[in-house]
Amino acid sequence: MNDQERLEKYVSIVPSVNQKHFQRQRFNVFFHYGTNTFTAKEWGDGKADPQIFNPTEQDTDQWLRAVKEAGAYGVILTCKHHDGFCLWPTKTTDYSVASSPYKDGKGDVVKEVSDSCRKYGIKFGIYLSPWDRNHEAYGTEGYNDVYCGQLEELLTGYGEIFCVWLDGACGSYMDGKPKQVYDWDRYFATIRRLAPNACISNCGPDVRWVGNEGGFARESEWNVVPKFAFDIQSIEATSQQSDDGDFAKKEADIISPDLGSREFLKDFNSFIWYPAEVDVSIRPGWFYHKSQDKAVRSLKNLLKIYYNSVGGNSTLLLNVPPDRRGLLHENDVKRLKELGKHIQESDAQLLKVKAISAPVAEEGFDIEGVLEYSYDESTFDPINYYTPKEERGSYEIELVLDQPAKINRLQLVENVAFSQRIENFEIYAFVKGKYKKVYDGTTVGYCRIATFKAVTTDKVKVVLTSVRKKPYIEFIGVYADNGVLIKDTLRQKFVKWLHHVNYIAYIKRENKKNKKGDGQ
Numbered sequence: 072m073n074d075q076e077r078l079e080k081y082v083s084i085v086p087s088v089n090q091k092h093f094q095r096q097r098f099n100v101f102f103h104y105g106t107n108t109f110t111a112k113e114w115g116d117g118k119a120d121p122q123i124f125n126p127t128e129q130d131t132d133q134w135l136r137a138v139k140e141a142g143a144y145g146v147i148l149t150c151k152h153h154d155g156f157c158l159w160p161t162k163t164t165d166y167s168v169a170s171s172p173y174k175d176g177k178g179d180v181v182k183e184v185s186d187s188c189r190k191y192g193i194k195f196g197i198y199l200s201p202w203d204r205n206h207e208a209y210g211t212e213g214y215n216d217v218y219c220g221q222l223e224e225l226l227t228g229y230g231e232i233f234c235v236w237l238d239g240a241c242g243s244y245m246d247g248k249p250k251q252v253y254d255w256d257r258y259f260a261t262i263r264r265l266a267p268n269a270c271i272s273n274c275g276p277d278v279r280w281v282g283n284e285g286g287f288a289r290e291s292e293w294n295v296v297p298k299f300a301f302d303i304q305s306i307e308a309t310s311q312q313s314d315d316g317d318f319a320k321k322e323a324d325i326i327s328p329d330l331g332s333r334e335f336l337k338d339f340n341s342f343i344w345y346p347a348e349v350d351v352s353i354r355p356g357w358f359y360h361k362s363q364d365k366a367v368r369s370l371k372n373l374l375k376i377y378y379n380s381v382g383g384n385s386t387l388l389l390n391v392p393p394d395r396r397g398l399l400h401e402n403d404v405k406r407l408k409e410l411g412k413h414i415q416e417s418d419a420q421l422l423k424v425k426a427i428s429a430p431v432a433e434e435g436f437d438i439e440g441v442l443e444y445s446y447d448e449s450t451f452d453p454i455n456y457y458t459p460k461e462e463r464g465s466y467e468i469e470l471v472l473d474q475p476a477k478i479n480r481l482q483l484v485e486n487v488a489f490s491q492r493i494e495n496f497e498i499y500a501f502v503k504g505k506y507k508k509v510y511d512g513t514t515v516g517y518c519r520i521a522t523f524k525a526v527t528t529d530k531v532k533v534v535l536t537s538v539r540k541k542p543y544i545e546f547i548g549v550y551a552d553n554g555v556l557i558k559d560t561l562r563q564k565f566v567k568w569l570h571h572v573n574y575i576a577y578i579k580r581e582n583k584k585n586k587k588g589d590g591q
């Protein structure tokens with residue numbers, strides 16, 4: 072493939088309807104809940120007595136009210152974590168709520184959470200750990216039947232499921248058991264058959280684990296990546312393999328700082344649409360620990376995560392663990408409320424634009440279309456969007472505000488039905504008679520929220536300095552100052568640099584091993 076053919080190829084890779092839907096739901100909440108909640112462990116060994124699972128005040132409506140207030144779209148519940156304890160009365164094992172004192176063994180936490188989701192208009196998704204430290208069949212082929220049986224129960228008994236989250240973490244060596252050969256293809260086929268609208272996330276083909284649990288997305292997140300990125304083994308290998316308590320804190324696990332630049336893609340020949348998700352906990356642990364009640368992330372910290380992930384072409388999955396009462400702790404609820412308030416107020420700061428100009432549009436796709444964010448509920452494609460008539464080296468879009476305002480951010484959205492095309496862009500604000508550069512950016516994709524030092528202006532210019540092919544822009548929004556400025560600390564800059572160096576060395580080694588790239 073020559074350079075032009077390569078670019079054509081990259082922009083021909085587009086999301087499925089499920090993926091478009093998923094990316095519209097920018098922010099979801101994770102619930103880690105189970106026997107670990109009562110043993111204060113992160114990784115249960117599967118030996119905890121089911122009798123300990125005994126929440127006395129469980130109220131999943133309280134959980135969902137907090138999710139709603141946070142402004143999230145969906146919820147994912149750990150229906151079974153690595154310890155194997157099932158939060159629903161499954162037929163596949165006795166190790167479940169049915170053997171617990173909760174509601175005298177008649178309880179079904181999955182049902183309660185999914186019912187509450189529906190009540191509050193929130194999507195419901197399931198986490199079902201492949202690694203199971205309790206089931207006697209684990210380590211044998213029979214376990215694949217058990218796992219598919221569990222999927223079947225969950226995907227048929229609890230209404231519409233928007234996501235199945237497959238965790239790659241596995242420390243089976245800890246139990247001296249043979250390594251389980253997971254039948255991933257069978258798992259995927261079962262999910263596609265029973266939940267055709269669900270995205271399969273993490274160790275799945277639809278949504279990519281960002282590569283760390285510290286809340287960090289890459290500076291440039293690409294959705295079009297080499298096919299090799301969907302390599303279950305590599306995800307499994309880099310996933311958590313010991314319960315060291317430190318894992319969640321690390322920001323250093325991003326294995327590759329670049330999965331999709333032109334430079335990087337040139338060594339490969341087959342590509343997939345594989346958008347990133349940042350999964351991170353609001354506390355140091357994934358499960359509830361009383362000792363961490365005062366360690367709930369600050370709003371400032373959550374905002375950094377939010378703007379980096381949601382504002383950086385990645386979805387956010389924020390874990391908030393219910394406590395032993397079966398409630399979300401007051402401190403977490405308070406924080407979720409603050410986060411939701413921030414998001415809502417910030418969205419409402421969208422400024423009116425009285426004039427907008429850009430290179431001549433293709434007929435029917437005028438630049439005015441980018442001033443409104445609206446999409447079709449079945450295809451998840453935007454109703455209005457802009458695309459220029461001609462290919463050019465760069466594209467300038469100017470927005471004249473209704474009146475001068477102090478601004479600190481700009482949101483850009485590409486119409487991803489035409490792939491991800493913008494590689495570099497700059498933002499300028501008109502100050503004292505001339506344009507001043509306020510931001511230098513790279514990727515856009517489904518959402519880029521560029522924050523910059525607040526500036527008072529009545530005119531803003533966005534210049535797309537490098538694109539793969541002519542852009543398809545769905546939305547541009549300029550917002551009044553909300554006091555947020557997201558910048559890397561020196562330490563983060565250093566960590567990113569270190570990764571880059573390590574990664575280049577890794578790629579060189581891999582390329583040496585396999586001269587043919589991805590072999591296609």
Ligand code: FUL
Pocket residue numbers: 113238239240310311350357
């Ligand atoms: C990891 C697991 O080992 C953690 O316990 C947690 O569930 C996290 C989301 O994924 O791989």
